[in-house]
Each structure stands twice: as structure tokens, then as C-alpha cells.
Amino acid sequence: YLSVLRLGYNDLGDKGIEIVSKAVRHDGSPHPSLALFDVGFNGISDVGCLALANNVIAGNPYLKTLYLSGNQIGEQGTLSLSAAIMQSSGLSNIYLSENKIGPMGVTTLAKAVATTEIKRLKGRQAGMARSRGSKEANFSVEGLYLDGTSMDHTGCFSISQMLMGNRSLKVLCLSNNALGDKDLALLSQSFARNKNIPLEVLRLSFNDISCVGVECLMNSIWGSPTLRELKMDNNRIQDRGAQLAGVVLTSVALQVLDLGFNRVSNVGVRAIMKTLSENASLRSLSLSGIPLDTNAAKAVSYALAYNCSLRAFHADNSSVAYAAQRHIAAGAVSNGNLLLNRLTGFHLGAVVCTLGFPAQIENWTNEQILRFIQFMWLKYNTEKDSMQPGQMATYISGDLPGRRKMGPADPRTVVTAANNAFIATGGKPLPPTDESDMPVEQRNPVVPLRQVLLERSPSGDIRVPEALERYSQEVEALEQTEKNNQYVTEPEKIVVDPNRRQRNMDWLMHQLPVLTKIMQQPFNSTELWRLHQYYFSPVETVSVRVSGSPGMHSPSAGMGMGVKEPMFTSASRRRSYDASGGMMQPSVKRSKTNRPRITFYPRVLGKFEQLNSEAEGKRLMLTLLRQLEFVETEFLKGSESYVEGLGPTPDSKTTLDVEMMLVDFI
Numbered sequence: 001y002l003s004v005l006r007l008g009y010n011d012l013g014d015k016g017i018e019i020v021s022k023a024v025r026h027d028g029s030p031h032p033s034l035a036l037f038d039v040g041f042n043g044i045s046d047v048g049c050l051a052l053a054n055n056v057i058a059g060n061p062y063l064k065t066l067y068l069s070g071n072q073i074g075e076q077g078t079l080s081l082s083a084a085i086m087q088s089s090g091l092s093n094i095y096l097s098e099n100k101i102g103p104m105g106v107t108t109l110a111k112a113v114a115t116t117e118i119k120r121l122k123g124r125q126a127g128m129a130r131s132r133g134s135k136e137a138n139f140s141v142e143g144l145y146l147d148g149t150s151m152d153h154t155g156c157f158s159i160s161q162m163l164m165g166n167r168s169l170k171v172l173c174l175s176n177n178a179l180g181d182k183d184l185a186l187l188s189q190s191f192a193r194n195k196n197i198p199l200e201v202l203r204l205s206f207n208d209i210s211c212v213g214v215e216c217l218m219n220s221i222w223g224s225p226t227l228r229e230l231k232m233d234n235n236r237i238q239d240r241g242a243q244l245a246g247v248v249l250t251s252v253a254l255q256v257l258d259l260g261f262n263r264v265s266n267v268g269v270r271a272i273m274k275t276l277s278e279n280a281s282l283r284s285l286s287l288s289g290i291p292l293d294t295n296a297a298k299a300v301s302y303a304l305a306y307n308c309s310l311r312a313f314h315a316d317n318s319s320v321a322y323a324a325q326r327h328i329a330a331g332a333v334s335n336g337n338l339l340l341n342r343l344t345g346f347h348l349g350a351v352v353c354t355l356g357f358p359a360q361i362e363n364w365t366n367e368q369i370l371r372f373i374q375f376m377w378l379k380y381n382t383e384k385d386s387m388q389p390g391q392m393a394t395y396i397s398g399d400l401p402g403r404r405k406m407g408p409a410d411p412r413t414v415v416t417a418a419n420n421a422f423i424a425t426g427g428k429p430l431p432p433t434d435e436s437d438m439p440v441e442q443r444n445p446v447v448p449l450r451q452v453l454l455e456r457s458p459s460g461d462i463r464v465p466e467a468l469e470r471y472s473q474e475v476e477a478l479e480q481t482e483k484n485n486q487y488v489t490e491p492e493k494i495v496v497d498p499n500r501r502q503r504n505m506d507w508l509m510h511q512l513p514v515l516t517k518i519m520q521q522p523f524n525s526t527e528l529w530r531l532h533q534y535y536f537s538p539v540e541t542v543s544v545r546v547s548g549s550p551g552m553h554s555p556s557a558g559m560g561m562g563v564k565e566p567m568f569t570s571a572s573r574r575r576s577y578d579a580s581g582g583m584m585q586p587s588v589k590r591s592k593t594n595r596p597r598i599t600f601y602p603r604v605l606g607k608f609e610q611l612n613s614e615a616e617g618k619r620l621m622l623t624l625l626r627q628l629e630f631v632e633t634e635f636l637k638g639s640e641s642y643v644e645g646l647g648p649t650p651d652s653k654t655t656l657d658v659e660m661m662l663v664d665f666i
Helices: 013-024 046-057 075-085 102-125 152-164 181-193 211-221 239-248 266-276 294-306 322-333 348-353 366-385 389-396 411-425 466-485 498-519 525-535 602-611 617-635 655-665
Strands: 004-006 036-038 065-067 093-095 143-145 171-173 201-203 229-231 256-258 284-286 312-314 342-344 538-541 591-596
Touching (some): 013 046, 211 239, 322 348, 322 366, 366 411, 498 617, 602 655
Parallel strands (some): 036 065, 143 171, 284 312
């Protein structure tokens, strides 16, 4: 039976969603097995939302998750949706992020959630909670996703009022709503008064919260038995807020904490790391965007040497210098209880090799190296303590606490264990650990790129649509070509002149308002398709001889350095010009290559692939491509792009400059 229907990013519009919603409500009755309905990023307005509310939501006790993020729903659409929710709906998770429903829309939705909660509590008091015939009594909203809904102070007040008497909500997402300290004080007051709310996830990213609001929040959640995830990145939090977060870790068993891109210094970092060294619950910590100098790195090293629970540590854009990298790596490799399997911000391979690890692992990924470290200590302790080899999987998953003493091992032991483990693996990386399957309701509501709908042929067979099958074959062929030619170079090996970087930073600072405004533009699947086609399509390239050295190519050939081709112009023949404006004759013949444009930006490509696995990935991917297009067009204005073998001078502008600026902005 059909239980999950994902139709996101299809430009259904109001007409399309009306047809789909009528099909879902077959013969006037709700679909009996459909539990998840995803129509995100489809250009649905208030008209389409009305059809959806009447045909899919109202009186439907079976549908549990509704994904409407990234549409054009306003106050009227939210009013229709709220009315349907109160009509014996069984919705548990409501995704409305990136819809401009406004303060009145949020208020209406909050009242609907509060009303259904009151009905549920009254039903329980009347002994109806376990009645099979009473679907209404069992209904409760457990996940409310309202990121980027322009709720302002009025909407936040309504949410706080709804929280006062709620005993069901587990996930509350209010990111990107310009919430300030006063708004957070209202929410904190509700959390403090209602200790029965089973809140597990609270996301407050991209707001305007300072240490004042953080202090209110930390006081209200102190000792919470349920809270597991807290995200407050991209706010105005300083050291005081980081210190308070570190203190709360001693009373709340948080598993995810994100304080990235705040105004935290070494003082705040040391406070968090002191708590982390003794913490046994935290699994993911993000300090991305917070500078980690040598002193801060020492604190991180100490925490990683003692912590026995952390699985992921994110330090992207944290300006981690070489000395700081060595400190962090040394702490990780010396922890015999290490469970870390993801570390971002710098490459571990070259660093751990300087600590005595085999030189052959220099090019391994961070995940492969961390997996190797876990295996290394397992093998060392197997030989030392006669542990049964069959216990490896249990040991690495962290289910054998206390097998080893706490604290870092001495350097000699670390190096010996590393070399012995490398011999045992045959010099090959270990396979990654498989993650357990999540329930359908908890999976990423956005359809992966490779996931497509099936169709029924005239003969009755189920098959992949022919157009999609051809497209998949083309993509696989292109990916194989990229893999064979190995276009992407490692960005860590690129050395940039300080004067050139300063020039780029000055230009970037001047364009910050425009880049920020691009982040606020609505999603458009047609534009995403256009930009994807442009950047992932092959580009014509030119090999240029270095002046004064006939027949020799620039040392930067193959790095993807070049000057920009004017975008979206007519198909006229491109020409190159010298400094005086005269047309130059090409030194060699132009050639067509299978190299896509995006491979000239390897770090941007890596970020693009990373966003593909996130819940809001498509929207963020479009924002990234929009910003790339803007920087590429404006910075490389009037020049020819994607030229191989052009040695950059201090005054040249290349795709490398574009990538550096975009990565710095991100």
C-alpha cells in the first residue's frame, strides 16, 4: 500500500495540486495508508492550499506528515490549513518553512494546534485516549517547522501562548525569523512554566539573539529530561552565551549543539570544551565560523582526548592554522575511546602523518582516517586485553564503556598502534559504518536527486519513465568522464598571494548586501534547472602558451583557472583581446572538452553535493548557484572564462578568485 508520496520540485502549481489532492481523496474518502505527503517547492499559493486542505487534510486521521515548505502560501492559505487541522485531522508533523505566511498566519496555526491539543487532553480525561474509534482523541502535533515564515513578534507571541499548555510538541523550528531577545524571553517563559512539554528539538538559527536571550533560554531548559538538539548558529551570541551553553550541558543530555557563526572567542570555546571533556551525551558539536587559534585548538584537543561520546565535530570556516590542526589531530588520535567519525574544517591526512602515522594515509578522507583510528585502538586493546575479535562492531559503536582508562595515550603507544593497524588493514581504508534505517516520518522529506517516480506502461508493467532513464544514463556517463579525467584539484594545495586575497576580500565586502539579498529570494525550480544545466554542462576550453615560453604551459594548467565567459549571451564567436583592446590571434586551436563548468570550482562542487543530503538542500543549492552566477558575472566582467593553462598574474581575475570569495562568504 502507498504510504509515502513525494512530489517536491515539480512546479505543480495550484492547478496541479488540485488534481493530485482530488486523486488522493478517492471516492470521497481519505487514502487509508498514505502517511507522508510531500509537495514542497511547487509554487503552491493560497488557492492550491485550500484544495489541499479540503481534499487531503480535513477529516483524514491517517496522514501524519505534510511537507509544504518552499511554496507561496500566505495568510489565507494558512487559515484554510488551520481549519482543516481542527476537523479531526491526524497530522503530527507540519512543514511550512519558507512560506511567507506572516504573523497572522502563524497566529492562526498556533491556535489550531492549541485547540486540537485541548481536545486531546479532554479526550484523555474522559477515558477516550485508548479508544479505537476515537481518532480525534489520539491526535497531536509533534513537529512544527516554521523557519523563514516572517512571523515577527506577534507570531512568536502566539507560539509562546500555544506552548503554555502543550504536552505533545517534540520539534519546534523557528529559524530565520528575525527573532530577538524579547521573543526568546517569551518562549523561555513558556518553557519554564510548562515542564510537561516533551520538546526534543529546538532550532533558532539565523535570528538576532544575543547573550541576554540565551541566558533566559538556558534558565528555562535547565534540567530538561527530553531536549536533545539545540541549534543557535548565525546569531549574535558572544562568550557569555557559550559559557551558559557549556553549563547547561551538565544538566541536559543534549546530543546536538550548534553555536556556529557567532561572536565567540577563545574564552567561550574553552568553556564549552571543558564541559565536553566530561560529557557523555553530546554526539554533534558545530563551532563553524568561530576562529580557532592555537589556544582554542589546545582546548579542543583536550576535549577530544577525553570525550567518549562525540561523533561529529564541525569547524568549517574557522581559520584553523597548521599548528592548531596538529593540536586537534593529536587529541583525537590519542583517545583510545574515540567515537568521532566526522570532522570538518581541515584535512586530517597530512597532519596525522606528521604525528608518526603511515605516510600512505595522507590522501585518505577524514572519515576514513577516523575509522582507522577506531580500528587502531580496537586492535591494540584486542592484543593487550585479549578481547574477542568478534566484538569489533560492538566496540566501535560505543557499547563497551570502560574497556580502557580515560585520557590520552602517550605518543609512542599511538605511533606503534597506528603502524600495526596499517599493516593489519593491508594499507587499504576500512569500509564506512552503515547507519540504521530511520522511520519514514523521520526521514529527509526532500526527494534525493536519484529518486524518481515510477510509471505504469500500457501493458501494465511498472517502469522508470523513459525520459528519466535517458537522463540518468547521461548523468552516469558524465560522472564517469569526470572520474576518469580527475579534473578537480585539492583546494588545500593552492597557495594564494596575500595581496590577491586582500583584493578579493575588499570586493567581497562591497558586494555583501547583494549576496545577502540573494539568500532571501524565493525558490524557483525552473531557475535551479537552468543554473544546474549551465554549470554541469561541458565548456569550451583553450590551451594558452605562457608568454616567453613557446610550447610550455602555465604551471596552473588543470587547476581550472581562467577568465569569465559572458553568461547568457548570444551564440556569437568569442574573441580574446590584449591590454590595448586589440583582438589577439589564438596561439592554439580551441577544443571541446567534457569538463563541466562546475569542476572549475571544486570546493563549491563539494558544498553542492553536501547540500543534496540536507532537508532544505534544493533551496540552499539554488542560493549557492545564484551567488556563484552573480560573483562570476560581476567579478569577471568583460573577460573570457574557463581557460586552461593561463598563468595568473597578481592583477588577473580567475575562477579561483571567484571560488575563494564565495567560500569565504559561505
